[in-house]
Amino acid sequence: MLARIQQIATLLILLAASIVLLGVWRYSALLAVVLFCATLFSYSLLLAIQFSRLRWINADDPAPRASGPQLSLAWYREVVAVARVFLCWQPFCAKLHADNVAQTSAMQGRRGLVLVHGFLCNRAVWWRWYPELECQNIPFVAVNLEPVFGSIDAYTDTLDKAIRALQNATGVAPLMVCHSMGGLVARAFLRAHDKQAGVHHVVTIGSPHHGTRLGERLLHPQALKNAVQMRRGSAWLKALEQKEANLSNGNFTCYYSDCDNIVTPASAATLAGADNRLRKGVPHVALALDDKIIRETLAML
Numbered sequence: 001m002l003a004r005i006q007q008i009a010t011l012l013i014l015l016a017a018s019i020v021l022l023g024v025w026r027y028s029a030l031l032a033v034v035l036f037c038a039t040l041f042s043y044s045l046l047l048a049i050q051f052s053r054l055r056w057i058n059a060d061d062p063a064p065r066a067s068g069p070q071l072s073l074a075w076y077r078e079v080v081a082v083a084r085v086f087l088c089w090q091p092f093c094a095k096l097h098a099d100n101v102a103q104t105s106a107m108q109g110r111r112g113l114v115l116v117h118g119f120l121c122n123r124a125v126w127w128r129w130y131p132e133l134e135c136q137n138i139p140f141v142a143v144n145l146e147p148v149f150g151s152i153d154a155y156t157d158t159l160d161k162a163i164r165a166l167q168n169a170t171g172v173a174p175l176m177v178c179h180s181m182g183g184l185v186a187r188a189f190l191r192a193h194d195k196q197a198g199v200h201h202v203v204t205i206g207s208p209h210h211g212t213r214l215g216e217r218l219l220h221p222q223a224l225k226n227a228v229q230m231r232r233g234s235a236w237l238k239a240l241e242q243k244e245a246n247l248s249n250g251n252f253t254c255y256y257s258d259c260d261n262i263v264t265p266a267s268a269a270t271l272a273g274a275d276n277r278l279r280k281g282v283p284h285v286a287l288a289l290d291d292k293i294i295r296e297t298l299a300m301l
Contacts, residue, residue, distance in 0.1 A: 010092075017036045044075075050261040051072075054261060070281045085127075085285055089124040100139050101166060111200060112138065114143065114176045115142040139174075150225060152184050160189065163198055172200070174200060178202065181207070181226060181230060182207065184209070186204070201252075205255045209254065249274040255269070256270050257269075261283050
């Protein structure tokens with residue numbers, strides 16, 4: 001469903017950019033190309049606003065503050081990452097890499113991965129991970145969380161099925177890897193279903209464990225349930241933390257960034273007692289594509 005919506009949105013953007021290109025070309029080829037790119041990458045302006053606010057948002061945060069040049073480079077990286085993920089991979093490539101859960105003797109004893117995407121994403125966000133997983137024949141299941149704007153609690157059954165599939169194929173507890181909202185889905189699953197023993201370890205990448213300021217101005221809470229749940233100080237987050245009061249986060253590794261333009265402030269992506277790892281200069285979507293994070297995560301298998 002989300003892929004179809006993103007396909008339509010991408011085609012409409014390309015159509016608008018093409019109309020601009022053809023309409024201006026007769027007057028100036030250079031101007032036509034500039035306006036074509038400006039239309040195609042119009043979202044970069046919104047990203048620029050987000051990055052320009054980061055030094056102010058993170059001013060009192062325990063995490064180190066990024067410099068101006070770091071933020072500028074992070075803005076460029078995010079423009080590229082968003083184009084790849086939202087204009088190419090998610091609309092058109094979500095089904096190209098099938099889950100690897102074949103119940104064969106070669107799979108027995110091999111630890112697998114459950115890949116859990118974030119808000120407004122689908123399983124194609126893990127595109128950079130798939131070649132390495134397939135090259136090493138690592139078992140994995142990459143879930144799609146639906147409905148897109150449903151409650152985070154409604155996604156836990158999807159995780160349960162994925163974990164069961166990997167356990168049946170390998171005989172061992174899987175590693176759970178989560179980007180953005182996916183980290184909250186993992187926590188909700190582990191706490192509500194008391195399944196911590198069935199998961200080897202949890203890696204979260206830019207997850208709003210303590211909420212994010214970005215969601216504070218979102219309207220229509222009934223239509224955007226998961227977005228409202230990710231607000232700082234939301235009732236849902238408080239209830240989740242109460243359930244976790246007597247539990248340890250020692251089986252969590254949390255990657256966070258001083259240039260995360262979505263999860264703000266930066267330390268909101270950390271958990272007390274977890275292995276919190278700062279990834280300097282990497283913006284939110286690009287965190288899911290980061291080679292260093294991929295290497296370190298696969299080394300945990």
